[in-house]
Structure formats: structure tokens, C-alpha cells
Amino acid sequence: MEKIVYLDNTATVYPKPKEVIDFMCQFYREKGVNPGRSGYDLCVEAGELVFETREMLTKLFNGADPNRLVFTYNASDSLNIIINGILEPGDHVITSNLEHNSVLRPIHHLYSEGIVEVDYVPFDNEGYIDPDDIRKKMKKNTKLVIISHASNVIGTVQPVGEIGKICRERSVIFAIDAAQTAGIIPIDIEAMNIDIVAFTGHKSLLGPTGIGGIYVRDGVEIAQTRAGGTGVRSAYPFHLPEYPYRLEVGTVNLLGVAGLNAGQKYIAKRGLNNIHKEEMRLLDLFQQGLSEIDHITTYGTKSLQNRMPVLSLNIEGYKAFDTGILLDGDYDIAVRTGLHCAPKAHEQLGTVPEGSVRFGIGPMNTEYDILHAIEAVKELAPTRATCK
Ligand SMILES: Cc1ncc(COP(=O)(O)O)c(C=O)c1O
Structure with a gap:
């Protein structure tokens, strides 16, 4: 080549990293079963890897509960789940001109159907959002502020701590799109007053494509918009309301989780x-x-x-x-x-x-x-x- x-x-x-690829191959070859669905040893070990990876990523964001770390397909999937699971008719959402289409488009769909109102804050000549612009756009019906932690065009890392403070003072949910930053820029949901982190696995977290996730702080709820198999309490006719099942449907991407697990170990080592x-x-x-x-x-x-x-x-x-x-x-x-x-x-x-x-x-x-x-x-x- x-x-x-x-x-x-x-x-x-x-x-x-070679370590990530090697671990993925080895784990999938030796333990690539359906995690958490049965009680035989291999299944338990696969389930343990999934839980350990939830723990690692929860720690990365300084979250408290690994069950509130939900696996998705990628950041776009996470952002769709967040936006559609939080915004209701009549709500107002604030976002920015720096956003990726994975934020802009789900919001635009809701806006164009007359379901929500939206405001976009600009960035300055250097590429930074002024938190005060967000404060000024707040309305009585503002439910969500969603901002990309770093721009994928010019790389500017936004002052999410200050924005988080403004949101927390007004009890407005604050979500960040950490597609660019998770794994490389520290994210502390407590210190930064962040309610929800959306991330993707294939960038700085060093996993493969096809896996991403959401961390949802305790006390914040995202409505479930999908239902399906969880492998748990199968006789219950509704989708399970508790995390992580609440936002996860079907078999988790075990190969992707293995990549994220090894990615975390590689990042910790370097x-x-x-x-x-x-x-x-x-x-x-x-x-x-x-x-x-x-x-x-x-x-x-x-x-x-x-x-x-x-x-x-x-x-x-x-x-x-x-x-x-x-x-x-x-x-x-x-x-x-x-x-x-x-x-x-x-x-x-x-x-x-x-x-x-x-x-x-x-x-x-x-x-x-x-x-x-x-x-x-x-x-x-x-x-x-x-x-x-
Ligand atoms: C800021 C930002 N948000 C969201 C995404 C979407 O990530 P994914 O393609 O993994 O869904 C990207 C991808 O480039 C991005 O840079």
C-alpha cells in the first residue's frame, strides 16, 4: 500500500493504535458472544467488558453512575436521541453557528414542523462563542442549550464551563457535542455544569466506527423514543425505563466496546x-x-x-x-x-x-x-x- x-x-x-486493533480482534475471536443475555461464562465475561467500559467512560467525564453511560452508534445517533428525547412542542432551544449537522439537522426538522423555536448564537472573529450571548437568548420556554465542545472546522474549544453555569442557574438542560473532544480534552461534568455529553468512538477515543454514546447526569431524563430487546425483564411489555436500557435497544456493539476499552487503556498509558x-x-x-x-x-x-x-x-x-x-x-x-x-x-x-x-x-x-x-x-x- x-x-x-x-x-x-x-x-x-x-x-x-495497534493495541486497540489487537485487543478488538482477540476479544471478538475469543469472547464475541451476546453480552449480558445469558449466564454462561463467556456471556458474563463479555458483559463484564461492557460494564468495565461504561465505568471507564463514566470516570473520563467525572460522572457518578456507569449505568447512565449509554452506548449508541456514533455522535449523530447520540445527538438525535438527546434532541428528540428532550424537546417537546413549544420548547425553545439555543445552539450555535459552529454546530455540526448532527445537531443542526435534528433541530431543524423539529423547527420546520413548528414543534420548537430555535436561536443560533454566532462566534467571534477567533471562533469562540460568548457565553453572554447565550444568556441573552434565554427565554421562559428555553429547555435545552446544545453546543459543540470544539468546532470541527476551526478547532476552537468553547467555554463550556461558563455556559454550563448560566444554564444551571436557570435550570436549563445543557448538553455538549463532544465528538471532537472526548478522549483528548478534559471533560468534567460536575465542574463544568454539563448535564449530557454526546460522544463518538472513532475519533480521539481511538475506537472503531459504529460506536458512540451519551452520558446523562443523574436527575436529568431523556425520554425514550425507541423500544426493543434488552435481554432483561423480557415479560415486561414496555421498553425498560431505567438506564442504560432506557436509551439502548438491541445488542450492543461488542466489538466497538472492546475498541473503546482498549482505547482508554492506550490513552491512560500515553x-x-x-x-x-x-x-x-x-x-x-x-x-x-x-x-x-x-x-x-x-x-x-x-x-x-x-x-x-x-x-x-x-x-x-x-x-x-x-x-x-x-x-x-x-x-x-x-x-x-x-x-x-x-x-x-x-x-x-x-x-x-x-x-x-x-x-x-x-x-x-x-x-x-x-x-x-x-x-x-x-x-x-x-x-x-x-x-x-
Ligand atoms: C463536532 C461534531 N459533531 C458530530 C459529529 C458526528 O460524528 P459521527 O459521524 O461519529 O456521528 C462530528 C463528526 O465529524 C463532529 O465533528
């Missing part, structure tokens, strides 16, 4: 802060290299504080899509171009309809990858701009 420089870690972290620090060192290197190149526009803050290792840019004279094709075809660099499922962010940045070229640095990147990317941008930028 041709070696590529993979800088699309914002879409999914690749490659996953250190969450160490991984982030190294990614940000590479981002710094990238930004320094780019700062010497003319004819490019980068978007959002250049600060390394409250930031994910994500950088969006455009090269003068090129459509984002074409830059991506050239980076791939001529330099073997994988990036993502376009609107990144965040159309309102691009509207505010003024980059609609073409979007931008997004570089996402991950835990497996090296200095070589960054230097190669800088060289590629350097070669592309002046060539085309001088031909104009």
Missing part, C-alpha cells in the same frame, strides 16, 4: 494531556510554516490555547476541493475539503459554497507529516497565485 500522510484525523483518527500536547506541538509547527507562505487564508484563532489540532485554510486561486485533489494526487496528503457538515460555520466565515481545506492532526502524526504538508502548500500557493 502506498504510504499517505494522513491529516484527516478530525474526520476519524487513523490509524488506530497520557491524555501528553497526546494533546504533542498534537498541539505539531499544530504549532504547521502554523509557523504556513506563516511564511503568501496567498493563503487561514480561519479562526492562531492561538494554541483552547484549541484542537485542526486548521482550515484556502489557497488563493484554488477551490478547496481542487486543493484537496492536488494534495492527494501530487503529494499523497489526505485532508478533508468542503463544508465539513458545518454549513453555518462556513456561512459565518464567508467560505460558502466551496468551504475550506481542513488539516486535522492526530495522535499518530509525526514532524515529517507536518513538514511535508508545509512544503506542499508552499509549492501550490505561489505557483497558482502568480499565474492569475
